[in-house]
Amino acid sequence: MMIKSLILTLLCSFCLTTTHAQSYFRQCGVQLLTKQDGLSNNTLTGIHQDKAGFLWLGTDVGLSRYDGVHFHNYNLIEKEPRSLTHLYETSDNLLWSRITNLNQIACFDKMRGKYLPLTSPAPEVLQDILDICVLQDRLYALTSNAIVELNIERNTDEIRLTAQPLTDIKAKVVKLYNNEDILCALTADNQILLYDIADKSCEYINGNDLGIAQADDIEKIHLYNNNVWICGQTQGIICYNTDTKTSRKLNDNSQPSLIQNSDIRDIIQIDEITFIIATWTSLAAIRFETDNYLQSPFRIIELTRYDSYYDPILKNRITGIHFDKPNNVLWVGTFGRGLLKLNFKGNEINRIPLNNEIRNVESIEQDANGCIWLATEKNGIYKSTEKSVSPYLRFSLWEKSNPGNHYCLHKDKNGELWFGDDQGSILRVNPTTGATVTYQPKPETADSDVTASILKLYLNSQNHLWIATEKGVMIYNHQTHECIASQPYAKEFKEVTAMCEDGDGTMWLGTEKGIRRADREGKRIKFTGGYEKEKGLTPGKVLALYLNNYNQLFISYSDKIIQIDGKEKTVSSTMILQKELSNGHISCMIDDKNGNTWLGTNAGFITVNNKNNASYTYALPESYYDVCRLNDGKLLWANSTGLLYFEPRALKESSSNRRFRISDIDINYNKVEIGAEINGQVILDRPAHLAEHLSLDYHNNNLILYLSDLKYGTSPNTVKYRLLPTEKEWKTSYDDQIKLSDITPGKYMLEIRPSYPLDKDEQITRLSISVDRYWAASGWAAAVYILTIIFVSLLTWMYFNRKLQRRQTYKAKEIKLKEKLEEETEIRKEEEKNHQLRDQIRYMLAQELRTPLSLITAPLKEMIAHTGFPESFLQKARMAYRNSISLQDICNQLLNIHQQENYSPQLNVAPYPASAIADTVVRASYELLNVSPINLHYDKDNKINTEIWIDRKKIIFTLSNILSNAYRHISYSGSIRFTVNTSTINGKDFCLFTIEDDGKEMIEESSVIFLGSDNYNPPSNRLHPELGIEIMKKTALAHHGDIQITQEKNKGTLVVLYIPLGKQHLENNENVCFIEPETLVEDSDKAMITAEDKKQQKIASSIIANPIDSPETKLKLLVVEDHADIRLYLKVLFSSTYNIIMAENGEEGVRMARKEIPDLIITDIMMPVMNGFECCRILKEDLKTCHIPIILLTALTDDADIVKGIELGADDYILKPFNPEILRTKVKRLIKSRVELKQIYTKLLMPSVTDSSPQEENAETVTIEDPFITQILNIVNENLQNQEFNVKKLAEMLNMSQPTLYRKVKQLTNFTIIELVRGVRLKRSAELLRSRKHNVQEVAEMVGYNDIPTFRKHFVDFYGTTPSTFNNKEEAEDKK
DSSP: OHHHHHHHHHHHHHHHHTTTOOOGGGGSEEEEEOGGGTOSOSBEEEEEEOTTSOEEEEETTEEEEEOSSOEEEEEOBSSSBOOEEEEEEETTTEEEEEETTTTEEEEEETTTTEEEOEEOSSHHHHTOOOEEEEETTEEEEEOSSOEEEEEEEEOSSOEEEEEEEOTTOOSOEEEEEEETTEEEEEETTSEEEEEETTTTEEEEEETTTTTOOOGGGEEEEEEETTEEEEEESSSOEEEEETTTTEEEEOOOTTOTTTTTTOOEEEEEEOSSSEEEEEESSOEEEEEESSSOTTTOOEEEEESSTTOTTHHHHHTTTEEEEEEETTTTEEEEEEBSSOEEEEEOOTTTOEEEEOOTTOOOEEEEEEOTTSOEEEEESSSOEEEESSSSOOTTOOEEEOTTSOTTSOEEEEEOTTSOEEEEETTSOEEEEOTTTOOEEEEOOOTTTSOTTTOSOEEEEEEOTTSOEEEEESSEEEEEETTTTEEEEEEEOBTTBSOEEEEEEOTTSOEEEEETTEEEEEEEETTEEEEEOOHHHHTTOOOOOOOEEEEOTTSEEEEEOSSEEEEEETTTOSEEEEEEBTTTBSOOOOOEEEEOTTSOEEEEETTEEEEEETTTTEEEEEEOSSOEEEEEEOTTSOEEEEESSEEEEEOHHHHHHHHHSOOOEEEEEEETTEEOOTTOEETTEEOOSSOGGGOOEEEEOTTOOOEEEEEEOSSOOSSOOOEEEEEETTOOSOEEESSSEEEEOSOOSEEEEEEEEESSOOSOGGGOEEEEEEEOOHHHHHHHHHHHHHHHHHHHHHHHHHHHTHHHHHHHHHHHHHHHHHHHHHHHHHHHHHHHHHHHHHHHHHHHHHHHHHHHHHHHHHHHHHHHHOTTSOHHHHHHHHHHHHHHHHHHHHHHHHHHHHHHHSOOOOEEEEEEEHHHHHHHHHHTTHHHHHHSOEEEEEOSTTOOOOEEEEOHHHHHHHHHHHHHHHHHHTTTOEEEEEEEEEEEETTEEEEEEEEEEOOOSOOOOOBOOTTTOSOOBOOOOOSSOOTTHHHHHHHHHHTTOEEEEEEETTTEEEEEEEEESSSGGGTTOTTEEEOOOOOOOOOTTSOOOOTTTSOOHHHHHTTOOOOOOOOTTSEEEEEEOSOHHHHHHHHHHHTTTEEEEEESSHHHHHHHHHHHOOSEEEEOSSOSSSOHHHHHHHHHHSTTTTTSOEEEEESOOOHHHHHHHHHTTOSEEEESSOOHHHHHHHHHHHHHHHHHHHHHHHHHHSOOTTOOOHHHHHHHHHTOOOHHHHHHHHHHHHTTTOTTOOHHHHHHHTTSOHHHHHHHHHHHHSSOHHHHHHHHHHHHHHHHHHHTSSOHHHHHHHTTOSOHHHHHHHHHHHHSSOTTTHHHHHHHHHHO
């Protein structure tokens, strides 16, 4: 069937060539292969195809193997290149050829990929080879003396040839010809010898009788059946029949120039009546009407005569031809122009050549009658003359078309044809009736802005004709002959390239700037785009639109396809060039009968399976412009050379029935030769296509596998592959090769198949690959060597790059420091901004608080002075008054700081006594010192009268601020020492103002460098900020002094202000102005209150943290609080009800709790020495104190702090300021609930002799709701009879440690775990004794006692009677 289809195509071409039509070369796949494609040399001296399908070529420099994609060259170069001709193969995979001009032969081993040396007992024979041939797997050679058979003896590295003359041949032979079973030879006396190898018989044909003048004229002799075909240089072609002994010289009177008196290089039989002829100048086909070649008429088809490109290539250059029948490929060797491939597609593809006048076919359709219509760009409309499609189909110009017009064609759903031309006219054709209707949209019915040359037509489901012109789009009602809507082009696009309607009736337009959805809105048309950008794609020119059978709209571009769901109107998928698409420029699309979509590209077809989006490429050399589905289901395509058609299913099955072979392999981008080493390893010991396994070293793990299906198509195949077990999904390659990079050590199976399989497992090519680990491949010695090299290389590298590394390090540090500086600058700016905002808020808050504080302080002062109030009330009033004065002091400090914020460097300096300045500062705190428990130690009798030159206001502010900070350090309760003295430092005299407190809290450390250093860093610690430190520092430095802050943990803070004596350091300073000193006036109402002047004992005695003796009936309450007034207030609040124990910090609180075992603890969180969180944790983990309820009373409001307190075991969390009534109620409730809980557990868990009612026991058992206690009771009950059951095993069952178990049970029940377990056992024993079913021994064993005395002792302790008398005692009590 394949050959017959080829014959039909050749005959069709014959008809065209005789009418000066285009060359047949344009109707088949043609490819010219040269050195640029990898061929070793452009001069071909021989062609041979082996059984595997590889093509072997003899060239001027040796052999080349071709697989349809890649060339592999095996050059034969000794001192100079050697040309090989007459290629033959024997069954032992040896290729034999004759070395031109040397009278020698060459032997190439295909399995080892190299030429083998030849030896012989008679070496002179190997130097006298004039010609060779292979018959029945035997090698024959022509020497100057005779024809000899060369017996082949194969050794390891050489071939030994032994010559055995054919003694039956007596004539002198000058040439040999290979014809399978018959040896054809040409003798010196102009005779043709036919020698039968089997029976060794000879038959001679006289050349003179055939019209051959001399033997040198004969080029080729072929024996097909009983006919000898003789190709001569001057005699043309002669056919001789060995049966009838008659001959015929082929002459074509109509075209004598084709074969008559031509140099015929070769002739190949295609089938019984068809031959391909190669002359020195051209190619031709000859077809006989019958197989009686001596009498049958014939036709000759010259294939290249009218081809302007290939005719010069072949002219005077054909050296040989070979026909590949399985693939229908004709190979033509040339002299200096390379290898020509003609791909005849057999019965799958049929071509219809077109006359030269039919150019630029843009649209094709088939009507209901079977006629084909062609719309061309400038040549009018053509219609087929026959109603059936065949390679002989002819076309004629339709009588109603204008040859000079450009036409577009549309076939509607009713089968009618619509033509639009560049004059704005529309022609409607009914193929059934032949009726035609012309429409010419008139100016009064059509928008003049869109009336122009018609580019596209489409009749939608509403029977409205959509028309795209050069100026716009219109919707035309062909029934009423009116334009119902129109829209001129705008800036968004200027051309419509395609139109289509989806299944819902929505119109889609393809433009030069992407896809647009078109919706009619009254008389206008609205365009909506942007679908490409949804997927991040660039809108480009739309080449074609097509709606497939699944309501999926295909939009093709030059480099991609997108699919829009016709129902959802959204992009459903994309296909990108070089990813999902092998070729681009898709100009037409169509569905076949099976629902597959076919795409016409610039290099063949692509078929898409719409069920799984799998695609397959059919590579052909032409570009395809349009396609239509014929009435019989075949697809008809218009391409750059004419028309072609095929049955989709037959083409798919034929193209898919293939299997890839690995033709070549690259390792680390080096081509692998058979037996050659790559990085010290031999990769192949046989040809790559025969390899089943590759074993690779660690460093040979980069592979490129070159593939071929040996079908010799015209462009690359699409390949699917996967590397098991790491890759489960198939990958795609479009260039006939697979790249595997950096394969990790392991064992793999590479599977390769075509991209569109027919579910046949035999299509899969498999290659197992193993990559060895580096250590296993090299061994210990090599490992040590490599490690040594690495170590030495590393040392060398370190030595020579040390300077470079240092430079890079310095540069990196510089960049890092620069970035850090910029970051710190930004942070400083942000901090300054936040600081200003905080100061503004602080100032507003302090200013607004002064008025309400005055209204609070004054009435409180009067209440304190009134002696008629109860002492308890006066204590609370004094406490409130003290705290209001403290708050007033803080407000004054904040206001003073804010007033100094806008610091001026100008100093108004005057001399003042240092003691007077200190007195002024102390007097300012009169009221605060008078009411607060602050001991200020200030020596009044030994004041120094040293004069200091200062700005009075700024120094007084500085000292007052230091003193206010000291008050806050001690929380307005503690000792402060204020001294003034002089000292000499580094040879310079200073006046020192020293303020020292005993506050325990850590303050913010200042990185001040002593005495005027400029390297001052602002503080970063925010534990207890020193207010006004920045202003105080500036003031001290402005006076050429300094300020120093030091602190020792739990001892206090020391602040020293250094002021230089004299004024020399202030002279010649533009910021210093010397003024007269102001008079310092003492306020008689504000005396200095020092520790010696105050009667502090009464106040101090009220806050001493000692236990208070109370009657034993009162419950104990422990208050842990560092603030004295809070302690005092809580004492006053709870002293009437509870015994109050007080502690100043967490450490003291833990100690007091362990000693006193209070009933409840109230603790602050933020305290010195130990905070409240740590105190709570220690108490809850202590077995002695874990049951004590704890209330956290704090000012920390963050949710994280509350959660942390609850997680540590606190029973409640109360925020300051607190409501005293709520606090009192919560304390009462916690103590009461804890007492009640313990009473309940005591009643339920501890046995009693009165617990005789089972109903009561059951009722009481229900009240145990704690899941933990319930779980313990269940485990104990389940293990009552287990004598080895103990507390350790119980803890393991509960997944907790024994201390945790002890603590938790003690906290919940007030029992130890041993008491709890013993109580459960004894209670169960009482129940068993009441039942009177068991004796004492049995009961003891049933509750886990193996020792009767121990059981009796425990029973008596709990019930007051022995187990034996237990029931009697209960009966006696019941009678009472």
